[in-house]
Amino acid sequence: MIYFWEELTTIKISELSSKKPVVILPVGATEQHGPHLPTGVDHFIVDEIIRRTTDLIDFNVLVLPTIKYGKSIEHANYPGTISLGSSTLCSVFRDIARSVKNSGFDKLLVLNGHGGNYNILSSLVRDLSIELNITAVLCDWDSLIPLECECYERKERCYGVHGGQIETSLMLKSHGKLVEKNQIKNFHSKAEKFDKANQVLRYLGPTSIGWKIEDLNSEGAVGNAVKSTESDGESIYMLAVEKLHKLLVELDTLNKGL
Ligand SMILES: [Zn+2]
Secondary structure (H helix, E strand, O other): OEEEEEHHHHHHHHHHHHOOOEOOOOOOOOOOEEEOEEEOOOHHHHHHHHHHHHHHHHOOOEEEEEEEEEHHHHHHHOOOOOOOOOOOOOOOOHHHHHHHHHHOOOEEEEEEEHHHHHHHHHHHHHHHHHHOOEEEEEEEEHHHOOOOOOOOHHHHHHOOEOHHHHHHHHHHHHHHHHOHHHOOOOOOOOOOOOHOOOOOHHHHHHOOOOOOHHOOOOOOOOEEEHHHOOOHHHHHHHHHHHHHHHHHHHHOOOOOOO
């Protein structure tokens, strides 16, 4: 059974803590996503994956209210972006994790919807698991889907990282009314050409250069959104939900130290 933190009383949360469920902290961003998608994409997608996983869960999972802001400095030059500084995001995350522990829970899964949050959250998850003696795990939602599948090619997965085919397909499926369909196009990423011109230096990955989204495409999106379909969105959601379910089962049965 999935419970939502803000729907429960203090007594019910206390009762639930004795059962030691996994607590999910969804984290997103509020940032521009090109001319065709709304600013809430990164938390809309994470929340939808969790909502769909609800049907599969036959053990206790507790979902915290979603953090809808993230570190989005790479999108700061576009109206609509609300970016937290690194230290603000750290403080918010630390205080939430500490409060979760104080409420009696010791398994935390951070489900992240925005790539710009990843490095900070990864470091914090390590620190807090040691400082608070909890099991803490960070999962980027897009690690729940394969590098390539029937719906998209590997190239799109690598370069279409913001408002491209994958995010647009998901949004068409779950939030279709919010998609400006006449603004959908192929947002070519300059990173592809850059990678061909360099052997080691990259825009994305372990040897990457710091970038702003306009370095990749002046319209603030990258990826071939023209190929997006609602039915692919359904398939991609199903892939993500299946893997999140497996992750939750493994975390539910995990005994630390084994
Ligand atoms: Zn996004």
